[in-house]
Amino acid sequence: MIGYTEKIRKRAKELLAEGKVEAFVGYRLGSVPLMNQPVLIKKPEDAEQLVWDSNCCLNLANYLTKRTEKIGIVANGCNSRNIVIHITENQIKREQLYILGIPCEGTLDHRAILRAMGGKELTSYVEEGDGFTVKANGLEKTFKKADFLRTNCKTCQHKNPVLYDELLGELVLENTNVDPFSDVRSIENLSSEKKWDFFKNLISKCLRCYACRNACPLCYCPTCFVDESKPQWVGKSIDPTDTMTFHILRAFHCAGRCTDCGACERVCPVAIPMRQFTKKLNKDAKELFNWEAGLSLDQRPLFDFYKPEDFNDFIY
């Protein structure tokens, strides 16, 4: 994956210099290992900051909302699917974008890495081939990437970008025979009370910091319902009823739109497995409507068109 860095820098620099784009959105290395930072590059010479490695976990489509200039962007599978959603939902125009497609081999679960390092803060991360080496105070370990992929990456079936202007590498083999929904099924099998307990437990540490919502490219409402004060739809304290209202409404607002990119889960400061809120909706969209979000510009979003043969068994 790291081989993409040079290609991204070169192409971003050229695109900016040729005036094909006015700005370029990508990632740069952060000041802390594993924490890459989304960056907007405007000058060709600054393209040197761009990188691609296995820690490019935030969804860059989030940074395109309502921008007006011509923009270059790097996009792996999930980034590209959210770009498609942004275009079909009129948050950006296709002709504004120049997309450098990245066939993706999965990104890393930073919490799992820290766990494997005994919770010690890392001082360095170096990626090489299918492995990486991390250092912490007095500790150095080399791991295989495959053992530390984020759970959504492990079962990803859209590693290749679905929309691009040029591809920066050979397409990779997509996963087949993976079951992304085994965890959902185990929750489906619980009693109503147990299901409620499961979700109550999920939010028990929630701070209402809204990192999950704000990292999500789908959450672009000018004013989120939780931020409304006239009328006030939901209380702003950490009362569990209000916190649950936020989480459940947020999840439902992502129904038929979520690409399971995992940005929400990645950013949570108290490590709530956020995808548990949206995965059941993804499963239903797939099973009931044969729908996966953001695969094509030619399809309207799941919930803004109607077909007579749509699933309607829930209507009595």
Place this chain on the structure above:
Amino acid sequence: MSTPKVIKKEEWLNVLNGLRKSYKVFVPVKDGDIHLFKELKEGVKANFDYSNTRLSPKGIVYPQSERMFECPLEEGNEGAFILKESPKDFSPQVVVGIRPCDAHGFLIVKRNFDNPQYQDPWWVQRYQATTFIGLGCNEPCPTCFCNAVGDGPFGEQGLDIIMYDVSDSYVLKPVSERGKDLLSDLGGRDASGDEIKAAEDLKASATKKMSTSFNIEPLRSKTQLELFNAPYWEDVAFACINCGTCTYLCPTCWCFDIQDEVYKKYCDRIRNWDSCMFPLFTLHGSGHNPRDKKFQRVRQRFMHKLKYYVDKYGNGVQCSGCGRCVRYCPVNIDIREVCKLMCM
């Protein structure tokens, strides 16, 4: 100050349980991958194998949500529509294992909640009811910079007792009158000269390990307007998602919002932590918001911590160097880097 005491680690949990007779005792507890301060009670297991808790312990004195006042909303009900103070708990409490940076954080917050001009009655009473037993940092994290903001990995300010983790024991040194009294109740034997030496060595080696430079001196000579109008804020803010991670995890962020909530025929007036990252922060009743844009909110956070506070109180920055915002900002906006930019 009286002689430091030594308590074996294997006896430590018993000592803490003993404290529960007279105090609410807050300890670090492992919860999944993170540590949080929780009240010690049946079924809660203290765990001192941590660098720091994910959230600072500021919530023990200043809860994230606190009911201030309440009243019934029924005509004819005596007291209807008249807010009365809600019952509050100011019973004695001890925070055990607080890191020096977080104890320092309380002193910073104190300048806002307890000063000659204003005293926040609840913050003050709860703070006065709290005793702090700190645990020095043998291994400061690479993102910590307490030493650069007027403290250190074994800093004593804001603490009543400081603990040194010396192999299989804790050496406890009282650093306030209150700490001295509490330590005599805790038991333990007097520390030997060797043990005191070992504790001092730990302090010296930890201080040496701290490498980060964080220097705000150049900021003092810059005017607020010069910094406010600087060209870099849009760039600094680009990656920011305007979440509350930095402010909520911070031991020194004190801003709050007051909300009235009605449930059936009852009203609660609640104080919640606020965050300058949020669009509701400083949204006026008129609908105007002086910090309508993301970069304005990001700028506010850094200007408050590194300039407004500095100019107003003349007592350092509004930051105790705990490094939480550096470690956990989901998009890696690093206050140390921003500070360098502001100093240039």
